[in-house]
Amino acid sequence: MVTITTRNIVFFMIILKSLIIQSLSKPFIEHKNVINFHKNINHQKLYNNINHQKLYNNINNIHVEKLWIRMLENKKKIRKRSFSKKRNHIVYTNIDFKDLKFRLNILNQKSQIKILNYNSLVHASIESYLRMSNYIEKIISLSYFYFPMFEEKLKKFHLPKELKYLAIIESNLNPFATSKVGAQGIWQFMPETGKIYDLNIIHNVYDDRNDPVKSTEAACRYLKFLYKKIGNWELVLAAYNAGPGTVDKILQRYQNNKKDFWSLLEFFPKETQNYIPKFIAINYVMNYYKEHNIASIYHKYKYKYKDTVLIPIKEKISLKILSFYINIPYKDLIFLNPQYLVDYIPFDNGKFFIRLPKNKIILLKKKNIFLLRKKES
Structure with a gap:
């Protein structure tokens, strides 16, 4: 009787052990299959297959976007540890309107476009940017690479160098930026407009709108066209955002001979109403960030x-x-x-x-x- 009971216990233990091993093995097998799947994505046979190529392209697009986002993350973490140890690091997010008027006046005197003027919308936009100090720090870091090239192209086309700040408003200096309506790249060209300015697209393979150099040249040509057509920098910026057709309709409908953006403000789309204040604001912040105790926690990008x-x-x-x-x-x-x-x-x-x-x-x-x-x- 004892022998039979012992045998039953041993048999029960063997069955239990088998079930435990099986349950532990299943997740590992499933995980292994997932890993192998991602290895196969890069296989040349899959790349040559039309159906798999779409999947391959989508995965690569996601991978590329993540690489750009994470590109400076490690540097940020390294610097942030030492940066946080600094005493009394307070970003000054508010500024007295008299001081702001004075600083904008200095910028405007140096400016070629002469639109960097003070009003309450501009003031609010500036303080909004100042509250995003981490964002400004990243923009400063990226600007070390992009701005010399922007300035070179703007000079080539005899355009004001402060137009380089438009790219910050358009894309945050992200060449992979894509809008809801399909605008792409640092300068946010729509496919149709890009085609006019020789920005070619090979679907899911290649897009000139993402090329910082080619798209900058296209943006310079487009801005030059808009200024020749409109002759007012505030309205040129409005046209860059809302389209020249929108500006034409507003000017014709309300017969504004002075071509004054601020007097026509309420007739523009909401996004365009904020566009010029944001442009003036980013001009201010990029020139006076140190006065607000903002300093880049990123290293300058190693390539120029x-x-x-x-x-x-x-x-x-x-x-x-x-x-x-x-x-x-x-x-x-x-x-x-x-x-x-x-x-x-x-x-x-x-x-x-x-x-x-x-x-x-x-x-x-x-x-x-x-x-x-x-x-x-």
Whole structure:
């Protein structure tokens, strides 16, 4: 009797152990399948398959956007620990209207567009930006890379250099920014307008609107066209936001011969009503952030625009493979080349170029890959 009972207990223990092992193994097996799925996404066979290519493109688009968002995160965390130890670090989010008038007047005297004037809407917009000190710090960091290039292009087209601040309002200097209505890139071009200014799109593969250099040239040409047509910088900015057709209709309907934005304010869409105050506000904040105790907690980006060059590619190439060959972080390669929506760059008789740091050209020559000749940027 004792022997039978012992056998039953042993048998029961074996069954219980088997069930426990099975329950523990199942999540691991499922997790393993998920990992393998993501490995397969990069497989060349899947890339060549039309159905899988859409999935591949979507995953890469999400990955690229996350890379841009996280690009400076590690630097932020490192600096933030030491930054938080500083005593009495208080961002001054309020400013007396007399002081603000005085500072705006100084900016306006230096300005070529002469629209940096004070009013209550501008005051409110400035204090709103000052309350977003973390956002301003990131913009300052990105501006070290983008603003020299913006200023170079604006000078080429004989445009006021303070127009560079429009890109902050449009996209927060994010080349991957996409609006609800389909505007894309740092300067937020719609597909139709982009096409007029030679910004080409290859669906799910390539988008010139994301290219900071090409889109900046297009924005300069567009702003020059608007100013020639309208002749008033406040209304030019309003037209950039709402479209020239909207400005034309308002001017014709209300017969405003002075072309005064502020007297027509109530007739513009709500977003456009806030657009010019925001433009003046970001001009102020980017020039006076130190006076409000805002300082960039990010390092300046390690590459400078003037230290990069365009290289034509001579065969289809993966950015991941290229980053390995020339020893450059993948996220840096994407930051310099946001126009490519997928990892693989197509080849079309030297039509496509890649922007690289000049100090990486030697590695390209040594390895004799992906190099035809330099192109001036």
